Amino acid sequence: SQQGEEDPQALSIQEGENATMNCSYKTSINNLQWYRQNSGRGLVHLILIRSNEREKHSGRLRVTLDTSKKSSSLLITASRAADTASYFCATEGVIQGAQKLVFGQGTRLTINP
Amino acid sequence: SAVISQKPSRDICQRGTSLTIQCQVDSQVTMMFWYRQQPGQSLTLIATANQGSEATYESGFVIDKFPISRPNLTFSTLTVSNMSPEDSSIYLCSVDGAETYEQYFGPGTRLTVT
Numbered sequence: 690s691q692q693g694e695e696d697p698q699a700l701s702i703q704e705g706e707n708a709t710m711n712c713s714y715k716t717s718i719n720n721l722q723w724y725r726q727n728s729g730r731g732l733v734h735l736i737l738i739r740s741n742e743r744e745k746h747s748g749r750l751r752v753t754l755d756t757s758k759k760s761s762s763l764l765i766t767a768s769r770a771a772d773t774a775s776y777f778c779a780t781e782g783v784i785q786g787a788q789k790l791v792f793g794q795g796t797r798l799t800i801n802p
Numbered sequence: 803s804a805v806i807s808q809k810p811s812r813d814i815c816q817r818g819t820s821l822t823i824q825c826q827v828d829s830q831v832t833m834m835f836w837y838r839q840q841p842g843q844s845l846t847l848i849a850t851a852n853q854g855s856e857a858t859y860e861s862g863f864v865i866d867k868f869p870i871s872r873p874n875l876t877f878s879t880l881t882v883s884n885m886s887p888e889d890s891s892i893y894l895c896s897v898d899g900a901e902t903y904e905q906y907f908g909p910g911t912r913l914t915v916t
Contacts, residue, residue: 720903729892731806731907732845777844781903787858790835790905792845 694793695778701799708765710796712778713758719781721754721761722790726775735763735776768800804829804897806908814914815885822881823911825895830875832898835905836868839892848893851878885915 695712702708712721720739724732738745738754738761745752751764765772778793805828815821825834833852837845848868849857857870871879882889892912896905 722904724907729839729910729912731894731909732896732905734904734906737904787850789847791847794844 695776695796697796698794699797699799701801702768704768704770704800704802706768708768708772708798708800710763710776710778710798712761712763712793714761714778714780714791714793715759716780716784717782718756719783719788721752722779722781723750723752723761723763724777724779724792726777726795728774732777765798768798770800770802772798773800774798803899804831804906806895806897806906808895808908808911810911811909812912812914814916817886817915819885820881820883821885821913822879823893823895823913825878825880825908827876827897832875834872834878835896836870836878836880837894837896839894839910841890845894848880882913885913887915889913890915 718740720737722737723735725735726732736747736750736752738752749766754761775795775797777795779790781790807826809824833850835850836848838848839845847860848863849859849870851857851870851872853872853875867883869881892910894907894910896907
């Protein structure tokens with residue numbers, strides 16, 4: 690399965706600290722994406738990194754991708770209470786001839802005020 | 803980006819009944835996706851719905867249990883048939899970005915089967 694595995698499963702930090710979440714996957718990919726989900730609602734796309742990119746920034750988010758290790762990390766700097774959510778990585782690639790997006794298990798992030 | 807709405811937002815249903823979930827997009831899209839998210843779990847793709855053709859189901863999901871309609875380029879429905887408590891989940895629809903690879907998700911339908 691191409692499913693990403695994320696760690697940690699849960700992370701609790703103080704407001705203002707940085708949060709780092711990791712994602713590993715098994716097969717070749719076209720790109721890797723990170724999504725946020727608040728309280729069981731719809732997912733919001735955060736950032737996409739292509740397989741030929743190594744690092745990408747968007748505001749307080751920094752994503753890295755190491756295709757040799759089949760892993761990615763999401764760093765949220767200067768965390769805020771509003772960052773409390775579940776974060777999912779998703780890998781896009783060709784599975785059985787079709788382009789598909791496969792989600793990891795997610796990291797539940799809690800920011801304590 | 804696309805704006806997606808789903809109806810109902812939540813429902814509590816009796817086992818053995820069926821529920822149809824609607825997904826409306828504010829722009830025309832080729833493919834729409836239906837996902838299931840069981841409590842505390844990740845998203846699992848149920849099927850891909852193309853307008854004008856039958857939906858393509860993922861392993862473990864069958865048309866008799868999850869019939870899908872795609873009557874036009876902005877609308878789709880997913881029916882959860884003959885429900886059991888194991889069908890209690892959040893059901894989400896999504897679409898691809900027009901020029902990019904990210905997906906846009908609806909707010910989800912939280913289904914509880916008693």
